Amino acid sequence: MRGSLIAFASVFISGIVFAAGEMDEFRLIDRGDGSPPRMMRLRDAFSFSKTAHEAGRCAGFMDLTGQPTFTSPAPFAVESFKLNLEDRPLTQGLYLDSSLPLIDASRVSDTVKELSANRNRYYRSEYGVQAAKWIAERFKGLSRNRNDVKVELFSHSFEQPSVIASIAGQGPHRNEIVVIGGHEDSINQSAFGSREMHAPGADDNASGVATVLEVFRVILESGFKPDRTLMFMTYAGEEVGLLGSQDIANRFRKEGKSVVAVMQLDMTGFPGAGNQVVFMTDNVSPELTKFSQKLMDTYVRVRWGTDRCGYACSDHASWNRAGYSAVMPFEATMSTDNKDIHTTRDLIGKLDFNHGLAFMKLGLAFMSELSME
Numbered sequence: 001m002r003g004s005l006i007a008f009a010s011v012f013i014s015g016i017v018f019a020a021g022e023m024d025e026f027r028l029i030d031r032g033d034g035s036p037p038r039m040m041r042l043r044d045a046f047s048f049s050k051t052a053h054e055a056g057r058c059a060g061f062m063d064l065t066g067q068p069t070f071t072s073p074a075p076f077a078v079e080s081f082k083l084n085l086e087d088r089p090l091t092q093g094l095y096l097d098s099s100l101p102l103i104d105a106s107r108v109s110d111t112v113k114e115l116s117a118n119r120n121r122y123y124r125s126e127y128g129v130q131a132a133k134w135i136a137e138r139f140k141g142l143s144r145n146r147n148d149v150k151v152e153l154f155s156h157s158f159e160q161p162s163v164i165a166s167i168a169g170q171g172p173h174r175n176e177i178v179v180i181g182g183h184e185d186s187i188n189q190s191a192f193g194s195r196e197m198h199a200p201g202a203d204d205n206a207s208g209v210a211t212v213l214e215v216f217r218v219i220l221e222s223g224f225k226p227d228r229t230l231m232f233m234t235y236a237g238e239e240v241g242l243l244g245s246q247d248i249a250n251r252f253r254k255e256g257k258s259v260v261a262v263m264q265l266d267m268t269g270f271p272g273a274g275n276q277v278v279f280m281t282d283n284v285s286p287e288l289t290k291f292s293q294k295l296m297d298t299y300v301r302v303r304w305g306t307d308r309c310g311y312a313c314s315d316h317a318s319w320n321r322a323g324y325s326a327v328m329p330f331e332a333t334m335s336t337d338n339k340d341i342h343t344t345r346d347l348i349g350k351l352d353f354n355h356g357l358a359f360m361k362l363g364l365a366f367m368s369e370l371s372m373e
């Protein structure tokens with residue numbers, strides 16, 4: 001009780017409101033560099049990743065505090081939900097011919113504008129909570145008078161909830177789930193711990209959230225009725241160690257939920273150099289990645305390439321760790337991505353929604369192809 005009172009107390013230091021306790025809390029941190037997870041202050045985990053970023057290297061961490069550890073490979077039922085992707089035929093060509101043109105990149109741009117107009121979407125700030133509620137309302141607005149759609153807030157041990165919108169499957173395997181998601185929170189790495197930080201997070205990751213919302217809108221507007229259940233997720237607390245997605249993926253695994261495929265969209269708006277879509281090859285399923293590349297060639301028809309994050313850089317790593325198949329298409333190579341993320345300069349003006357269109361198309365192809373039994 002005392003501990004949580006201290007953690008929630010805020011003090012005013014040099015003009016910035018800091019959440020007093022949270023940066024000094026000891027957490028179980030996995031830095032993804034091969035060293036075993038260890039207890040350290042959240043502040044020190046952040047300086048590790050900030051120092052690396054400033055030195056032009058990429059590094060991050062996964063906050064494993066309170067999360068279960070799994071033996072690998074995943075035991076039990078989850079394994080049996082793996083689809084045979086190698087031989088899986090593509091069957092949604094006709095549907096996609098008529099639905100891909102319904103995608104409207106200007107809606108994605110409008111959503112990014114609205115989301116990035118918040119002071120921040122920090123996982124422990126009231127702005128972050130409001131942004132999550134705003135996203136939930138958008139899902140609800142888009143699915144009015146649909147009784148096969150459910151929109152839920154998924155709460156965590158911190159203030160910001162994640163959001164999950166589901167379209168119920170209609171087939172005999174309706175208990176199987178296909179997920180598309182991205183994180184809703186934002187951060188300013190120079191103001192860790194401040195609930196009043198300026199963190200517009202237009203590219204990181206209003207772009208991914210807006211893409212998820214647009215895929216949801218088009219699926220509904222086109223009258224698509226999936227065999228499997230489709231879930232559209234926006235995760236809380238990614239920027240502080242993948243907290244929201246770990247809670248969700250680990251809960252799903254504990255409950256034996258059969259998630260057959262997960263697409264992670266984190267940063268889709270900034271055109272780096274060269275390939276338009278870059279598939280990350282670490283902490284993902286190679287089979288699902290290959291299948292998604294086939295969707296690129298068949299339906300999206302823009303150039304793609306591959307790269308590595310080199311660490312658990314986003315929420316796909318949470319799913320992967322829980323034994324599920326995930327894929328992460330990214331805006332650019334690591335060396336040509338948007339260098340203004342985690343600052344006040346991550347603004348919509350740097351983004352190109354024609355570049356982002358490839359991710360909207362890929363997301364729609366992914367959800368429709370994988371949802372049919």
Ligand code: BES
Nearest residue numbers: 049059060061204239240241242266313
């Ligand atoms: N969107 C970034 C991850 C990213 C950045 C991927 C650049 C590829 C290129 C993500 O939101 C992020 O910032 N992640 C943290 C790690 C997190 C687990 C603390 C990071 O990269 O420091």
Ligand code: ZN
Nearest residue numbers: 204205266267
């Ligand atoms: Zn991100």
